[in-house]
Amino acid sequence: MSNELTELRKQMDDISLKILELLNERGNVAQQIGKLKEMQGVKRFDPVRERELLDLIASHNDGPFETSTVQHIFKQIFKASLELQKDDNRKALLV
Amino acid sequence: MSNELTELRKQMDDISLKILELLNERGNVAQQIGKLKEMQGVKRFDPVRERELLDLIASHNDGPFETSTVQHIFKQIFKASLELQKDDNRKALLV
Numbered sequence: 001m002s003n004e005l006t007e008l009r010k011q012m013d014d015i016s017l018k019i020l021e022l023l024n025e026r027g028n029v030a031q032q033i034g035k036l037k038e039m040q041g042v043k044r045f046d047p048v049r050e051r052e053l054l055d056l057i058a059s060h061n062d063g064p065f066e067t068s069t070v071q072h073i074f075k076q077i078f079k080a081s082l083e084l085q086k087d088d089n090r091k092a093l094l095v
Numbered sequence: 096m097s098n099e100l101t102e103l104r105k106q107m108d109d110i111s112l113k114i115l116e117l118l119n120e121r122g123n124v125a126q127q128i129g130k131l132k133e134m135q136g137v138k139r140f141d142p143v144r145e146r147e148l149l150d151l152i153a154s155h156n157d158g159p160f161e162t163s164t165v166q167h168i169f170k171q172i173f174k175a176s177l178e179l180q181k182d183d184n185r186k187a188l189l190v
Contacts, residue, residue: 005128008124008127009128012121013148015117015120015124016148020155020156020169022113023165024156024158027160033100036100040100053107056108060112061119063119063122064119064179065175070118072171073171076171080164
């Protein structure tokens with residue numbers, strides 16, 4: 001394998017680990033929001049808020065990924081976050 | 096809406112935009128790797144490399160997301176990156 005490819009893969013590893021860290025940081029915030037909503041008796045899933053976030057992504061996307069592509073990835077993140085909040089709730093109910 | 100929820104949502108927006116920036120940074124590196132592989136006549140999709148990256152994710156995942164969840168999100172990112180490289184190749188062929 002060429003040195004250049006090794007170097008680029010190293011960069012990719014570093015960026016991937018930073019993304020992983022931020023995903024989990026975001027997961028933590030989602031859990032806090034879930035608990036707050038639970039206390040306030042508000043529904044966890046909020047389509048208006050999700051739309052706002054997707055619009056925020058669209059307005060800040062400089063590429064190279066298409067906006068539809070990054071929005072698709074974020075929808076997966078939203079879904080995972082909602083599952084995380086549901087798990088927390090299930091655990092709370094079992095206590 | 097409570098101040099606390101507003102504050103948590105602000106944090107979530109900030110983290111989401113950082114993730115977006117890193118996704119595109121990663122997309123740039125993927126494009127460079129794609130061009131390099133094109134020149135070297137190497138196939139873009141490399142299942143061994145993809146496995147390595149998934150293992151790297153697993154070994155660095157501190158939660159709250161399950162490893163299978165973050166790996167699923169990363170698989171979407173890999174897929175999008177591969178599509179990006181294919182688009183570049185298509186554009187290069189049209190020149």
